[in-house]
Amino acid sequence: MSKKSYEEINCKIQKGEAVVMTAEEVLALVAEQGVKKAAQKVDVVTTGTFGPMCSSGAFLNFGHSDPPIRMNKVWLNDVPAYAGIAAVDAYIGATEYSETRPNYGGAHVIEELIAGNDVRLKAVSYGTDCYPRKEIETMINKDSLNESFLFNPRNAYQNYAAATNSTNKILHTYMGVLLPKFGNITYSTAGQLSPLLNDPYLRTIGIGTRIFLGGTEGYVAWNGTQHNPSKPRNDKGIPLTPAATLSLVGDLKAMSPQYIRAAVYKNYGISLFVGLGIPIPILDEEMMNFVSIRDEDISTTIFDYGVAERSRPALKTVTYAQLRSGLVELNGKKIRTAPLSSLFKARDIAQTLKERIQTGQFLLSSPVAPLPSSAKINPLEIKE
Amino acid sequence: MKNERVTLIFSAERYGIPITYHLVKDFDLRINILKAEITPGEEGYLLLDLEGSEENLENALQFLRKENIKVRTANKQIVLDKDACVHCGACTAVCFSQAMVMNPATWEVEFHSEKCIVCGLCIDACPTLSIRKGYSSPTDDE
Numbered sequence: 001m002s003k004k005s006y007e008e009i010n011c012k013i014q015k016g017e018a019v020v021m022t023a024e025e026v027l028a029l030v031a032e033q034g035v036k037k038a039a040q041k042v043d044v045v046t047t048g049t050f051g052p053m054c055s056s057g058a059f060l061n062f063g064h065s066d067p068p069i070r071m072n073k074v075w076l077n078d079v080p081a082y083a084g085i086a087a088v089d090a091y092i093g094a095t096e097y098s099e100t101r102p103n104y105g106g107a108h109v110i111e112e113l114i115a116g117n118d119v120r121l122k123a124v125s126y127g128t129d130c131y132p133r134k135e136i137e138t139m140i141n142k143d144s145l146n147e148s149f150l151f152n153p154r155n156a157y158q159n160y161a162a163a164t165n166s167t168n169k170i171l172h173t174y175m176g177v178l179l180p181k182f183g184n185i186t187y188s189t190a191g192q193l194s195p196l197l198n199d200p201y202l203r204t205i206g207i208g209t210r211i212f213l214g215g216t217e218g219y220v221a222w223n224g225t226q227h228n229p230s231k232p233r234n235d236k237g238i239p240l241t242p243a244a245t246l247s248l249v250g251d252l253k254a255m256s257p258q259y260i261r262a263a264v265y266k267n268y269g270i271s272l273f274v275g276l277g278i279p280i281p282i283l284d285e286e287m288m289n290f291v292s293i294r295d296e297d298i299s300t301t302i303f304d305y306g307v308a309e310r311s312r313p314a315l316k317t318v319t320y321a322q323l324r325s326g327l328v329e330l331n332g333k334k335i336r337t338a339p340l341s342s343l344f345k346a347r348d349i350a351q352t353l354k355e356r357i358q359t360g361q362f363l364l365s366s367p368v369a370p371l372p373s374s375a376k377i378n379p380l381e382i383k384e
Numbered sequence: 385m386k387n388e389r390v391t392l393i394f395s396a397e398r399y400g401i402p403i404t405y406h407l408v409k410d411f412d413l414r415i416n417i418l419k420a421e422i423t424p425g426e427e428g429y430l431l432l433d434l435e436g437s438e439e440n441l442e443n444a445l446q447f448l449r450k451e452n453i454k455v456r457t458a459n460k461q462i463v464l465d466k467d468a469c470v471h472c473g474a475c476t477a478v479c480f481s482q483a484m485v486m487n488p489a490t491w492e493v494e495f496h497s498e499k500c501i502v503c504g505l506c507i508d509a510c511p512t513l514s515i516r517k518g519y520s521s522p523t524d525d526e
Contacts, residue, residue: 177509338477342470
């Protein structure tokens with residue numbers, strides 16, 4: 001069995017000789033030539049996803065005014081940012097709502113900063129001996145900021161639930177608008193192109209893995225919150241329910257509004273479309289086997305979002321091939337399905353990442369440390 | 385000749401009227417039924433393209449209103465901003481007339497305005513606020 005190291009692959013990338021394919025393109029090669037030959041031929045397989053990822057936000061450093069202020073509360077375009085860190089540092093969370101403007105929130109502020117727009121900064125303080133100023137109002141943009149980097153505590157969910165609605169009323173959820181009486185089913189992953197589904201046991205994805213984030217290079221910082229690789233898996237090793245997650249970091253200033261977009265879910269709230277892609281090094285046949293999964297190999301569970309409880313009733317297990325077909329049978333009735341994450345954009349990301357690797361602009365990095373391979377998620381119990 | 389796209393909304397008591405018969409026979413209109421939904425005992429609606437002389441069209445709409453049928457002229461149309469759209473597909477989840485659909489090859493959102501009944505559900509469903517109701521005159525488009 002032939003094996004390749006990260007160094008060998010990077011050497012080929014630097015010489016412009018690496019064979020790179022997207023996780024969709026490689027399927028035809030594997031079908032035609034088999035896993036063994038494909039593993040010898042291909043060096044890197046690129047993945048991509050572009051979906052709403054609420055657990056996202058950015059750390060910003062505004063620089064010091066004269067006289068200086070120890071910012072106690074901060075607003076950006078009237079969206080509160082968390083200022084409970086050092087004097088002129090703040091974290092703007094994607095889902096935070098504007099206090100004055102409907103359908104506008106932290107995600108929009110992030111999008112505007114990436115686009116290079118001016119954003120109104122307001123801050124107040126109690127004033128200290130070393131930071132006497134008590135309030136400030138000014139305009140900032142990505143050029144005036146010092147550091148500004150996205151730090152997303154939970155992105156890239158490995159698989160996600162599908163949603164439907166058994167009730168008699170229309171539901172506005174983070175899974176989109178769910179029509180009454182099982183009127184539709186929504187789902188949200190890039191399926192066979194999705195990063196963590198192409199390396200189900202996270203053999204090549206760990207702390208320090210270089211990734212495509214929002215149009216630029218980013219890194220895996222840690223496992224994401226609610227990371228749970230201990231979920232039941234199918235015979236291909238694919239978790240049947242939401243499992244592993246990643247915490248990601250990347251330079252906001254180098255990102256593009258093409259790959260980071262604000263999202264508004266009516267009567268639910270604000271979220272952020274995060275464009276992310278992960279290159280999978282084909283170190284050996286096992287890795288080629290992992291990346292050759294197809295939508296028909298990946299299953300998820302349809303849950304009834306009409307039941308507003310922690311454990312929603314699981315109605316049916318379906319494959320992404322079935323969901324992508326546009327119709328899924330549930331209780332003897334054919335129900336229309338719709339995606340919530342953009343496969344069109346996911347393909348663009350996998351393709352763009354592929355081109356960057358092919359042209360030597362993007363090198364692979366081996367993980368500094370692996371992510372936890374098992375976990376237990378605690379519920380929040382209500383105690384007296 | 386003039387074209388008009390209208391939605392007729394009628395209550396259960398008005399089901400007895402042969403609307404399309406009257407529109408053709410009495411007002412000499414060419415009608416094309418784009419969408420019809422009638423729930424027994426509840427409200428029903430009919431989305432029609434009407435074509436005829438200006439006078440006949442005007443008289444036909446007056447007749448409908450006299451019969452207590454609500455007439456909504458669909459000169460307001462759904463407009464999809466293709467540049468702002470990220471092709472997530474959230475709008476296709478709510479579009480039961482299948483005017484907003486995913487292209488199964490490219491996975492781009494496609495808008496087929498001829499199927500649209502201007503219900504507006506897609507406007508609420510679109511996370512990037514790329515869909516709005518805009519005015520357009522069908523005769524101007526030709």
